[in-house]
Structures are given as C-alpha cells and as structure tokens.
Amino acid sequence: MEFDVITTDLFSWGDTSISTESNVAEYESDRLVYLGFDCSNTALADKAVRKAVSTAINKQEIVSKHIYSHASVAHSPVNPNAYFANNEYVHAAYEAGKAKEELKTAEWLDLDGDGILDKYFEEEMISLSFNLIVNGDNPTLTGVSEYIALS
Numbered sequence: 001m002e003f004d005v006i007t008t009d010l011f012s013w014g015d016t017s018i019s020t021e022s023n024v025a026e027y028e029s030d031r032l033v034y035l036g037f038d039c040s041n042t043a044l045a046d047k048a049v050r051k052a053v054s055t056a057i058n059k060q061e062i063v064s065k066h067i068y069s070h071a072s073v074a075h076s077p078v079n080p081n082a083y084f085a086n087n088e089y090v091h092a093a094y095e096a097g098k099a100k101e102e103l104k105t106a107e108w109l110d111l112d113g114d115g116i117l118d119k120y121f122e123e124e125m126i127s128l129s130f131n132l133i134v135n136g137d138n139p140t141l142t143g144v145s146e147y148i149a150l151s
Helices: 010-015 047-056 059-066 098-105 139-150
Strands: 118-121 124-127
C-alpha cells in the first residue's frame, strides 16, 4: 500500500486540489493564535481592562465564523482537548455589554468628553486607547482583527 500525504492549513486549503480518490483527515495541531497585551501601556497593564477586553470578544463566534469551526477556544497555550489540560480555570466568557460595566466599576470614565474612557494613574490622566497589530499577510487573521476592533 502506498500513501501520499499533504498537509495544509485553513489559510491555504483552496490551493490544494482533492480528487475523488483522496481522503481528508483533520487533526489537531500545535498552532496557536492569541491576543497578547503590551503591559508597558499603562491602560493595558490594568487587569480590569484586560478582563473587559476578554469579556467583549465572542471567541466562539470567531472560531465558527472566521475559522469555520476548525479550531478550539483556549484560555492558555495548552490545547483544551489535551489530556493534561486544566480546563477548570476559564477566563471571562463573552457577555454583551458586560465589558462597559466592568470598566465603569474600575473607574474608567469619559473624563474629558471626547468619547474615549480615561482614568487617573498617579495624577496622570490615561486614555483607554491602543493599537491592534496583526500580520497583514494573513486575510483570516486580518478579518479576525477587524471583528475584534468592532467588538
């Protein structure tokens, strides 16, 4: 028996032609796409902001609409389906509108009336503003970043 194996990922799937004599098998990989925070930014160093961002993003919708359900939502660098994964601790789940409440509770308010939330840290007013950086060569990740920006 002879086997030819071709591996691909979701992003180059269209480049692969499959004949009727071929079989396709999906398998879990160690690829990880994550949203990281630059905690040298005073606003992003605030735990309440990071939690609000996590609450505002519907991760399951990203998996289903942008990655066509070919991924799993993870809360750590460990695959949640791995036998050694500890899935007892789950980060904030998506809940529409809750992020704004969390930020208000953490005293993030529009102090200067410009439509951007602000907070004082050591007598300096910091605006809750940051850039989302993504690999622009990957159209799927670009779509995900646009979705996150609108969340």
